[in-house]
Amino acid sequence: MGQIQVQNITKYFGVKAVLDGISFTLGGNDRLALVGANGTGKSTLIKIIMDQMEPDDGKVFKEPDKVIGYFAQDRSLDVSDVILFDQVRSAFKNIYETGRQLEEISLEVEKDPHNPQLLAKFEKLQHQYEALGGYDIDHRIERILSGLGFSKEDWKRPVVSLSGGERSRLQLATILATEPDTLVLDEPTNHLDLEATIWLEGFLQEFKGSVLIVSHDRYLLDKVCNHTVILIDGKAFDFTGNFTQARAQYDLEREHSLEKLQEQQEFIERANRFIKRFKGYGTEVAAKRARSMERRLERVVQVEALPQEKKVQLNLESSGRTGEIVFRTKSLSKSFGDRELFGGLNLEMKRGQKIALMGPNGCGKTTFLKTVIGEEEPSSGEVWLGYNVSMAYLEQELGSFNPEATVIEEIMNNSDLKPQEARDHLATFLFVGDDVSKLCKALSGGEISRLILAKLALIDANFIIFDEPTNHLDINARASLEDTIKNYSGSVLLVSHDRYFINNIGATIWAFDGNNIVDTRGSLEEYLQRKPEKQTDKGDQKTQQKQKKKDQGPSKNQIKSMQDRLKNFEDEISMLESRKSDIEQSMSNPDFYSRGEQTKLDLDEYDKIKIQLAETENAWAELSEELSAISPQ
Amino acid sequence: MFRGKRYKKLEKVFDKTKLYDVSEAIDILKKLKSTKFDETVEVGLKLGVDPKQADQYIRGTVSLPAGTGKTVRVLVFAKGEKATEAKEAGADYVGDDDIIDKIKGGWFDFDLAIATPDMMGSVGKLGKILGTKGLMPNPKAGTVTMEVDKAVKEFKAGRIEYRISKFADMHVPVGKISFSNEDIQKNILAFLSAIVRAKPASLKGTYIFTMTLSLTMSPGVKLDVSKATAVAIKA
Numbered sequence: 001m002g003q004i005q006v007q008n009i010t011k012y013f014g015v016k017a018v019l020d021g022i023s024f025t026l027g028g029n030d031r032l033a034l035v036g037a038n039g040t041g042k043s044t045l046i047k048i049i050m051d052q053m054e055p056d057d058g059k060v061f062k063e064p065d066k067v068i069g070y071f072a073q074d075r076s077l078d079v080s081d082v083i084l085f086d087q088v089r090s091a092f093k094n095i096y097e098t099g100r101q102l103e104e105i106s107l108e109v110e111k112d113p114h115n116p117q118l119l120a121k122f123e124k125l126q127h128q129y130e131a132l133g134g135y136d137i138d139h140r141i142e143r144i145l146s147g148l149g150f151s152k153e154d155w156k157r158p159v160v161s162l163s164g165g166e167r168s169r170l171q172l173a174t175i176l177a178t179e180p181d182t183l184v185l186d187e188p189t190n191h192l193d194l195e196a197t198i199w200l201e202g203f204l205q206e207f208k209g210s211v212l213i214v215s216h217d218r219y220l221l222d223k224v225c226n227h228t229v230i231l232i233d234g235k236a237f238d239f240t241g242n243f244t245q246a247r248a249q250y251d252l253e254r255e256h257s258l259e260k261l262q263e264q265q266e267f268i269e270r271a272n273r274f275i276k277r278f279k280g281y282g283t284e285v286a287a288k289r290a291r292s293m294e295r296r297l298e299r300v301v302q303v304e305a306l307p308q309e310k311k312v313q314l315n316l317e318s319s320g321r322t323g324e325i326v327f328r329t330k331s332l333s334k335s336f337g338d339r340e341l342f343g344g345l346n347l348e349m350k351r352g353q354k355i356a357l358m359g360p361n362g363c364g365k366t367t368f369l370k371t372v373i374g375e376e377e378p379s380s381g382e383v384w385l386g387y388n389v390s391m392a393y394l395e396q397e398l399g400s401f402n403p404e405a406t407v408i409e410e411i412m413n414n415s416d417l418k419p420q421e422a423r424d425h426l427a428t429f430l431f432v433g434d435d436v437s438k439l440c441k442a443l444s445g446g447e448i449s450r451l452i453l454a455k456l457a458l459i460d461a462n463f464i465i466f467d468e469p470t471n472h473l474d475i476n477a478r479a480s481l482e483d484t485i486k487n488y489s490g491s492v493l494l495v496s497h498d499r500y501f502i503n504n505i506g507a508t509i510w511a512f513d514g515n516n517i518v519d520t521r522g523s524l525e526e527y528l529q530r531k532p533e534k535q536t537d538k539g540d541q542k543t544q545q546k547q548k549k550k551d552q553g554p555s556k557n558q559i560k561s562m563q564d565r566l567k568n569f570e571d572e573i574s575m576l577e578s579r580k581s582d583i584e585q586s587m588s589n590p591d592f593y594s595r596g597e598q599t600k601l602d603l604d605e606y607d608k609i610k611i612q613l614a615e616t617e618n619a620w621a622e623l624s625e626e627l628s629a630i631s632p633q
Numbered sequence: 634m635f636r637g638k639r640y641k642k643l644e645k646v647f648d649k650t651k652l653y654d655v656s657e658a659i660d661i662l663k664k665l666k667s668t669k670f671d672e673t674v675e676v677g678l679k680l681g682v683d684p685k686q687a688d689q690y691i692r693g694t695v696s697l698p699a700g701t702g703k704t705v706r707v708l709v710f711a712k713g714e715k716a717t718e719a720k721e722a723g724a725d726y727v728g729d730d731d732i733i734d735k736i737k738g739g740w741f742d743f744d745l746a747i748a749t750p751d752m753m754g755s756v757g758k759l760g761k762i763l764g765t766k767g768l769m770p771n772p773k774a775g776t777v778t779m780e781v782d783k784a785v786k787e788f789k790a791g792r793i794e795y796r797i798s799k800f801a802d803m804h805v806p807v808g809k810i811s812f813s814n815e816d817i818q819k820n821i822l823a824f825l826s827a828i829v830r831a832k833p834a835s836l837k838g839t840y841i842f843t844m845t846l847s848l849t850m851s852p853g854v855k856l857d858v859s860k861a862t863a864v865a866i867k868a
Contacts, residue, residue: 065685103757110754113779119750123772127690131799135764 003028003066003182003210004049009058011044018044020234021058026182026227030210033221033243036231037309038474039444042214043073045231046186049212069180071172073187073214084162084170085155088141091174095137098129133179144173147203149196163362168192172200181209189217190471193361194497216475218243218500233307254306261305271297314429314453314480318490319460322351323387326463326491327372332381334367341367342515345381354485354492356502358527359512365495368517369393369465372493392461394452394469403441407431407451410440415458429454450477466494470501499524562627569620576613580606639667644852652857655821655864658846659814665851671702672810672848674817676824678803681839688835691797694775695827699816700791702809707785708732710748710756710770715781719747722785730755736762743768745794747776747784767796795824803828810848821846825865 004026011019018041026032034042047053049060050070062068082090089096105122112118133140145155148169162170168191175183183204189197197220204211204224215221221228221243228246230237237253239246271293278290326349333343341364349355357365370376372383373393401410411422426436429450443451450473456464470478482504485492496502502509502524509520509527520527583606586592593599636644647653647661666672682689708726709719710733719727726732726743733755746763748756748770756763756770763769770776774794778784784792795805807820825844832840844861845853 065683099760102760106757107754109750110752113750113753119772119777122753122777124687126769126771127687127692127773129760130764130769131685131687131690135760135769138761139765 003030003063004068004212005061006045006049007059007061009045009048009055009060011041011048011053011055017234019048019055019231022231022234022236023058024229024236024238026210026212028210030212030227031204031225032210032212032227032229033225033246034212034214034229034231035216035221035243035246035475037476038450039447040231041234042231043186043444046070046073046184046212046214050184063181066181067178068182068184069175069178071175071183071185071188073190081158081160083156083158084150085141085145087159087170088145088174088177089137091178092137095129095132095134098125098132099134101125102129102134137177140179141173141177144177147176147199148173149199163191166361169196169361183207183209183211183213185211185213185215187215188213189215189220189497191361191468192497194358194499195360197497197499216470216473216478217498218475219498232309235307237306250306254308257303257305261303264300264303268297268300309476314457314484316457316464316484316488316490318462318488319390320388320462322389322462322491324351325349325386326351326353326389327386328384329372330382330384332371332383333379334364334371334376335379340379340515342512342517343380345517347510347517347519349491349493351386352489352491354505354507355494355510356505356507356524357493357495357510357512357517358524359517363512364515365512366467369467369493369495373465389463390461391463391465392456392459393465393467394456395467401440401448401451401455403439405440406437407440407443408436410451411454411458414455417458425458426454429457453477453481462490464488464490464492466492466496468496469494470496470498559627562623566620566623566627569616569623572616573613573620576609576616580609580613583609640850640852643667647854649852649855652855654857655818655846655861656814658854658856659817659821661854662810662817662846662848662851663814665848665854666810668850670849672850673702673806674808674810674812674820675847675849676803676805676807676821677843677845677847677853678805678828679842679844680797680801680803681842682797682801682833682836684797684799684801686835689833691803691828691831691833692771692773692795693827693831694787694792694794695824696787697791697793697807697820698823699808699812699820701793701806702812703806705745705788706743707788708743708746709781709785710746710752711781712749712752715749715779718782719785722782723789724781724785733759741766745776745788746770747778747781747788749779749781750777753777791820793824795828819868821861822865822868825862826868829862829866 006025007023009019009022010017022045024032034045036042044053048055050068051060102122102125105118105125109115109118109122129135142155150166150169150173159167159170168188172188188200192200197217201220201223204213204220211224213221213225223242225242226240228239228241228243230239230246230250237250239249241249275290275293275297278286278293281287328348329345332345332347334341335343357368359365367376371378373391374383375393402413405413407426408419408422411417411426412419415422417425423436426432431447431450431454435447438447440448440451453469469481473481478498478501482501485505492505492507494507506523509522509524511518511520511527520530522530583602586602587606592602595602643665646664653661662674680691682691684690706725707723709716709724710729711719711727712729716727716729724747728735729752736759746756746768753770760769772778774796775784775787775792776794793805793807795803797803805824807824808817810817812820828841841858841862844856844858846856847853
């Protein structure tokens with residue numbers, strides 16, 4: 001049995017079966033990717049697996065005594081003034097409670113040391129505390145926090161001061177500290193910065209247990225997963241391999257199913273013609289054959305073609321042409337209290353450029369964007385906007401709509417479109433039929449993102465600023481957005497941690513370097529190659545140690561081995577020289593050349609020895625030089 | 634897993650797939666000695682219990698008849714009369730609040746800590762420090778006791794603590810390779826007999842899966858579990 005067995009899960013929302021007989025198994029070492037368009041029920045399925053929702057039919061079997069760490073998509077943290085370390089601690093209330101009880105009973109034992117019952121109770125509680133890992137819990141939390149890139153100074157920061165990405169990392173830390181056997185991760189890379197995403201990839205590859213992961217990050221899925229389940233129209237399609245392999249396999253199977261469907265339709269048409277023709281002959285034999293064909297037709301099982309995922313059609317038109325310079329910053333700086341996010345920035349964006357702003361979470365990327373659009377006042381310096389620039393801004397927090405409005409109302413309130421035009425427009429963003437009447441507050445993360453894209457497509461702009469536009473977009477929608485930005489003639493400034501996305505739109509990288517933003521004038525690949533890697537993980541430490549050893553020069557053992565090799569060379573040279581001199585001596589004898597075959601053999605050997613001698617002497621000279629360089633004595 | 638030349642050479646000394654009697658295994662261990670120091674003889678066990686269940690958590694102490702071959706530095710948390718008793722019994726360090734402060738300051742020059750129950754209120758505060766190093770006194774391990782003199786003497790003479798890991802295995806030192814074959818065998822059998830006696834009543838299925846004998850730096854020699862336990866029970 002696998003660690004999680006999903007059997008025939010069906011779930012209805014209204015009359016629509018969002019999940020229709022879903023079955024798969026998550027084995028002991030599986031890295032399973034659960035993918036599908038937004039709204040196909042991935043998060044619903046995860047909630048059913050995690051017992052947060054009841055299925056209408058089917059069952060989920062989980063191995064008993066296995067700890068499942070669940071990283072939910074809706075990661076709301078209690079962002080009071082709790083500090084980061086205490087936030088992780090709060091996940092272990094039972095351990096700290098046992099510790100408190102142990103302390104209490106220790107004091108009782110101290111007062112009544114001769115009470116055997118009390119001592120037995122103490123022993124039981126101590127065992128329980130030890131089994132829970134109570135003595136080690138603080139160290140465990142420290143290890144995980146450090147692994148996730150939180151420095152010691154960060155541990156005392158209030159949770160409220162953390163950025164979106166830092167909060168995601170904090171929640172991941174809380175889950176990992178429970179030492180789970182299985183990880184269930186629902187869109188774990190949303191809000192994670194590049195470094196944290198790369199760390200997560202490495203962590204999941206090394207994780208000793210099974211992983212069920214819902215993500216639209218194609219890099220992550222390809223690097224980590226070995227098993228993929230694709231959800232389309234409520235059905236599950238199970239494949240071995242990573243996302244790209246599974247996708248290719250699905251496309252192939254879909255093509256085959258279409259071919260089969262076509263073959264079947266051709267057969268049905270032929271059969272119907274045959275029946276009609278034979279019935280028209282009016283003979284008994286012909287009627288019998290027509291009936292036989294009819295029976296054959298009745299037995300035909302209708303072939304169903306595999307469904308195809310729907311794609312978002314986003315079309316962005318640039319309104320008018322800007323001047324050569326879109327915007328320019330002059331000694332721009334921004335501080336919050338004592339903390340300077342950026343300072344002395346002199347940057348320039350040219351017409352038609354696509355720029356991706358990179359930097360770790362919390363470094364001030366969003367603040368920079370907001371300063372450019374004028375929503376944030378700079379602490380000093382200024383942003384100069386070019387001629388005829390009209391901007392549109394897609395913000396990171398997806399809350400710029402009226403939650404009580406319906407989808408169609410939201411579009412009509414923000415445009416001059418008539419109802420039918422609004423419906424047509426929304427249809428290109430996959431809002432069809434009753435979808436347009438959904439309240440905004442009832443939309444899934446992906447639907448909200450599509451709604452914002454739909455609103456964005458209506459905006460007349462020639463300079464668009466996106467703040468993490470791919471968060472909550474599914475893989476197909478990301479591909480559509482990539483194509484759209486690539487073909488957009490206006491200028492684009494964006495913040496994103498999706499490597500596929502940035503590479504595909506061919507963006508130039510502006511990178512945060514401390515409190516400065518550097519125009520790298522290169523692509524993401526070039527930026528990643530140039531970026532000095534932080535030597536934090538064990539692998540890097542090992543490489544460093546190796547390099548250090550290399551720098552320190554050869555060890556005693558290596559020197560000894562070199563000396564031995566030198567000695568062997570010397571022995572060989574002396575042996576070869578001796579043999580050479582023997583042959584030379586015999587060559588001086590007049591009878592040497594009259595020995596027929598033996599003369600030929602000796603001459604051959606003589607030639608070989610000369611070559612061998614030269615090679616050995618060279619090798620000896622090189623080694624001798626090397627040795628004298630490292631060990632002059 | 635990477636293995637050095639020395640280790641690979643030692644692996645050829647015996648048949649790794651065969652299950653040996655205790656005496657045969659000790660003979661092999663003597664041939665496996667390949668270092669300049671006096672290596673420790675270690676017994677490794679894989680048990681069929683679930684350490685998460687309180688009644689299946691195997692932990693206790695056993696006196697090795699031939700000693701451990703190691704000088705154990707014993708610290709006793711006690712005051713008054715009990716402190717004097719501990720000192721007389723040969724404890725290396727005895728104290729109460731002064732020692733507790735010293736440990737808080739990072740002092741760890743001891744291998745075992747014993748406490749009288751009336752000190753547990755104060756010692757409990759060292760949980761995070763002593764617990765992570767496996768040095769926290771515990772009644773089941775015989776290190777929380779009023780009979781400090783007896784405990785000190787026994788631990789000094791070769792009483793060892795055994796405890797199952799969370800992966801249900803156990804590694805316990807049972808002497809030095811310089812010991813005579815008979816002494817090593819006596820120690821192994823005493824330990825095995827304690828383990829057999831500690832079998833939880835609630836356990837269903839196999840109790841001891843595998844048993845291995847090894848030196849500090851040697852491959853493990855597999856023991857025949859049924860034969861070894863039978864001999865241990867008789868002894």
